[in-house]
Amino acid sequence: MLNSCLCSMLGLRYPIFQGGMAWIADGRLAAAVSNGGCLGIVAAGNAPADYVAGQIDIAMELTKGEKPFGVNIMLMSPFADEVAALCAERKVAVVTTGAGNPAKYMDSWQAAGIKVIPVVASTAMAKLMSRAGASALIAEGGESGGHVGDTSTMALVPQVCDVTELPVLAAGGIADGRQMAAALMLGACGVQMGTRFLVAEECCVHQNYKDKVLKANDLATIVTGKRLGHPVRSLKTPFARDYFKAEYSQISDEELENMGVGALRKAVQEGNLQEGCFLAGQVAGMVKKAQPAAEILREVAEGAEDVLKGAAQWVK
Numbered sequence: 330m331l332n333s334c335l336c337s338m339l340g341l342r343y344p345i346f347q348g349g350m351a352w353i354a355d356g357r358l359a360a361a362v363s364n365g366g367c368l369g370i371v372a373a374g375n376a377p378a379d380y381v382a383g384q385i386d387i388a389m390e391l392t393k394g395e396k397p398f399g400v401n402i403m404l405m406s407p408f409a410d411e412v413a414a415l416c417a418e419r420k421v422a423v424v425t426t427g428a429g430n431p432a433k434y435m436d437s438w439q440a441a442g443i444k445v446i447p448v449v450a451s452t453a454m455a456k457l458m459s460r461a462g463a464s465a466l467i468a469e470g471g472e473s474g475g476h477v478g479d480t481s482t483m484a485l486v487p488q489v490c491d492v493t494e495l496p497v498l499a500a501g502g503i504a505d506g507r508q509m510a511a512a513l514m515l516g517a518c519g520v521q522m523g524t525r526f527l528v529a530e531e532c533c534v535h536q537n538y539k540d541k542v543l544k545a546n547d548l549a550t551i552v553t554g555k556r557l558g559h560p561v562r563s564l565k566t567p568f569a570r571d572y573f574k575a576e577y578s579q580i581s582d583e584e585l586e587n588m589g590v591g592a593l594r595k596a597v598q599e600g601n602l603q604e605g606c607f608l609a610g611q612v613a614g615m616v617k618k619a620q621p622a623a624e625i626l627r628e629v630a631e632g633a634e635d636v637l638k639g640a641a642q643w644v645k
């Protein structure tokens with residue numbers, strides 16, 4: 330049986346978090362993951378606080394208030410302040426943050442007894458968050474889907490572990506037991522996965538999105554948005570290819586920005602390949618079947634356990 334300090338800290342069976350995927354990680358998916366013994370996370374994305382409150386209610390109802398779950402706050406959202414206040418008010422078990430520095434909210438979350446677990450993409454942010462009172466860190470490498478940093482998980486995780494005493498979760502490039510075991514060998518105490526949950530039975534994305542992930546191979550993703558300073562990894566679709574070309578054309582930054590407006594929603598809700606942005610990580614090529622979230626979690630955790638049990642073969 331896998332065990333880690335995150336299991337006792339958060340009351341989990343396996344030390345696996347579900348990533349806070351905007352428009353995707355709703356109360357139903359979060360509850361399925363939490364009911365599977367891991368940490369489900371409701372993503373606030375760019376949504377206002379009343380949407381997030383509704384999803385917290387759904388997760389609470391589906392977990393019967395008996396399992397912990399978290400809320401992910403996307404710090405670039407115009408509603409970040411109100412969602413941050415909502416989390417404090419509702420005293421959610423865990424807040425994870427992405428795409429920025431959550432320092433200004435830390436005191437209010439700590440006063441509410443919330444465990445704050447920021448996503449970091451650099452050792453500088455890892456040090457800052459350790460000093461600011463985080464309970465753990467998620468070191469997310471550039472293999473991940475969505476907003477990405479420059480450093481790969483293989484390089485980032487041990488470097489983050491070296492600058493903090495906090496438990497570290499690895500994210501980016503993790504979809505099976507081998508990768509989970511490797512992350513633990515790098516010094517992580519757990520992992521966060523996103524892409525693998527895109528095809529979970531409880532995941533709300535449009536069937537076109539699921540099909541695109543199921544058909545993906547190792548070269549199926551592309552990073553766009555570097556010109557505007559927000560690199561984002563997504564599946565190669567007509568939209569992503571057009572956007573990539575536009576970045577290197579004469580069009581203005583404003584026009585480029587406008588091309589991306591509403592693109593996540595169009596992918597998730599409409600399955601629109603021409604105008605939608607299908608965020609996914611480099612592991613999309615490993616996701617081969619639709620399954621209930623709890624089955625995914627068991628498969629990854631038991632797979633990691635098997636690999637770890639066999640690890641002694643490498644030592645004479």
Ligand code: TUI
Nearest residue numbers: 351403427428429430448449450454475476477478559
């Ligand atoms: O945040 C993510 N993944 C995301 S956010 C998102 S929504 C979005 N849409 C369009 C453009 C940009 C975002 C889709 N996917 N992952 C966690 C993450 N956080 N990755 C990188 C970071 C990060 C970046 C900068 C964390 C801290 C940071 O610090 C900035 C600073 O203030 O120094």
